[in-house]
Amino acid sequence: MFGIVRPCRHRLGEKYTSQWMAHLCGLCLTLRGDHGQFARIVTNYDGLLISILTEAQAGLGGAGRRTAGPCPLRGMRTASVAQGEGARLAAAVSLVLASAKVRDHVTDGDGVLARRPVARAARRVAASWDVAGARTGTAVGFDTAVLVDAVDRQGGIEALAGFGTPILTVTEPTETATAAAFAHTAVLAGRPHNAGPLAEAGRLFGRLAHLLDAVEDLHADAVSGAWNPIAATGTSLVEARRLADDAVAGVRLALRDAEFDDPVLVHLLLVHELRRSVDRAFGTVPVCASHQGGGPYQPGPYGPGPYGQQPPQGPYAQGPGSPQNPYAGGGGNPYAGGGGAYGGGGFGEGAPAPQPPRGRRGFWAGCGMFWLLCCTCKLCCAEEYEGPWSRKEREGCCRDCDCDGCDCCCPCDGC
Numbered sequence: 001m002f003g004i005v006r007p008c009r010h011r012l013g014e015k016y017t018s019q020w021m022a023h024l025c026g027l028c029l030t031l032r033g034d035h036g037q038f039a040r041i042v043t044n045y046d047g048l049l050i051s052i053l054t055e056a057q058a059g060l061g062g063a064g065r066r067t068a069g070p071c072p073l074r075g076m077r078t079a080s081v082a083q084g085e086g087a088r089l090a091a092a093v094s095l096v097l098a099s100a101k102v103r104d105h106v107t108d109g110d111g112v113l114a115r116r117p118v119a120r121a122a123r124r125v126a127a128s129w130d131v132a133g134a135r136t137g138t139a140v141g142f143d144t145a146v147l148v149d150a151v152d153r154q155g156g157i158e159a160l161a162g163f164g165t166p167i168l169t170v171t172e173p174t175e176t177a178t179a180a181a182f183a184h185t186a187v188l189a190g191r192p193h194n195a196g197p198l199a200e201a202g203r204l205f206g207r208l209a210h211l212l213d214a215v216e217d218l219h220a221d222a223v224s225g226a227w228n229p230i231a232a233t234g235t236s237l238v239e240a241r242r243l244a245d246d247a248v249a250g251v252r253l254a255l256r257d258a259e260f261d262d263p264v265l266v267h268l269l270l271v272h273e274l275r276r277s278v279d280r281a282f283g284t285v286p287v288c289a290s291h292q293g294g295g296p297y298q299p300g301p302y303g304p305g306p307y308g309q310q311p312p313q314g315p316y317a318q319g320p321g322s323p324q325n326p327y328a329g330g331g332g333n334p335y336a337g338g339g340g341a342y343g344g345g346g347f348g349e350g351a352p353a354p355q356p357p358r359g360r361r362g363f364w365a366g367c368g369m370f371w372l373l374c375c376t377c378k379l380c381c382a383e384e385y386e387g388p389w390s391r392k393e394r395e396g397c398c399r400d401c402d403c404d405g406c407d408c409c410c411p412c413d414g415c
């Protein structure tokens with residue numbers, strides 16, 4: 001599973017964790033029911049937002065649920081899961097975007113996909129997911145061609161992008177795709193007047209997803225020589241953070257203009273958890289108000305705002321000469337020299353260079369690891385596990401968190 005919105009049960013509370021899990025299981029089971037067991041591997045956290053947005057507008061309550069049988073991911077327990085058009089739209093979007101991800105791995109020759117027979121098989125799988133996504137999308141009135149077109153345009157835009165190209169030019173296809181998906185939830189819910197605000201929220205969410213993925217992959221891409229939008233366009237991390245913060249604020253404002261029957265879970269995920277996703281990517285973690293006086297948030301290193309006064313905690317938050325800052329100092333800096341976007345310098349005198357991350361798994365190896373994580377329940381219950389494809393450190397969706405079970409204050413009206 002992948003995605004930038006990965007909430008913690010302590011922050012959501014029992015009620016909203018149960019709702020979130022209902023949509024997670026609903027998406028997974030919809031994929032299985034409509035497209036077979038293998039399709040369940042495209043389940044992703046961000047796809048749930050489509051289902052959640054649809055239900056929050058329609059106000060279906062218990063009518064949008066069914067009882068599912070035992071599942072290893074739930075410890076062989078039954079559960080109430082989401083169903084209906086929102087789950088099917090989420091499934092369609094997940095299939096098409098997963099297809100694009102597979103084709104991207106094939107193009108890059110990642111792992112075993114560098115072998116022609118495996119690459120051919122992967123292309124057939126991707127093509128079948130495109131067809132399946134289009135079929136499910138048509139069933140709920142959504143034309144997945146807008147997603148396919150965005151994916152097709154992305155490669156050409158990246159090929160033409162260079163130093164000085166605005167990074168928002170690179171993120172535009174992702175923005176367009178997510179805007180269309182978010183807007184269609186308003187149609188499914190019977191609230192067409194919400195389409196405009198939700199399209200804006202989706203556009204900014206797509207921008208944020210693209211930016212955060214680029215930030216998290218920056219060092220690994222530098223080591224492997226893979227294309228990264230931040231490095232390729234010469235965008236500084238300060239500018240990337242500014243754009244990310246603006247996108248979070250824009251999503252919040254757009255949601256205020258939309259009408260929901262039950263807005264709380266949407267607000268928790270697309271305002272609070274989205275903000276935490278930015279903090280996680282840039283290495284600045286907010287402190288709960290119950291642990292620090294003076295209100296929920298304090299002015300942080302990026303000026304007054306909601307991200308908290310923190311000691312630097314991440315690879316991009318350290319000052320010059322810090323042993324944990326891979327972009328401060330002299331040798332070993334892949335972006336050093338000439339006053340580039342990341343500044344001069346290296347790792348600091350006498351400080352060891354960080355170890356490069358292990359390479360990504362290939363598509364089939366990642367699939368095998370995904371099923372292993374499923375069968376051992378690590379996707380749900382582990383505090384941390386290694387992503388099946390990316391090898392990035394992930395957090396189990398039911399894990400304990402570091403908030404000590406505190407009831408974190410919400411600084412927003414209407415929480």
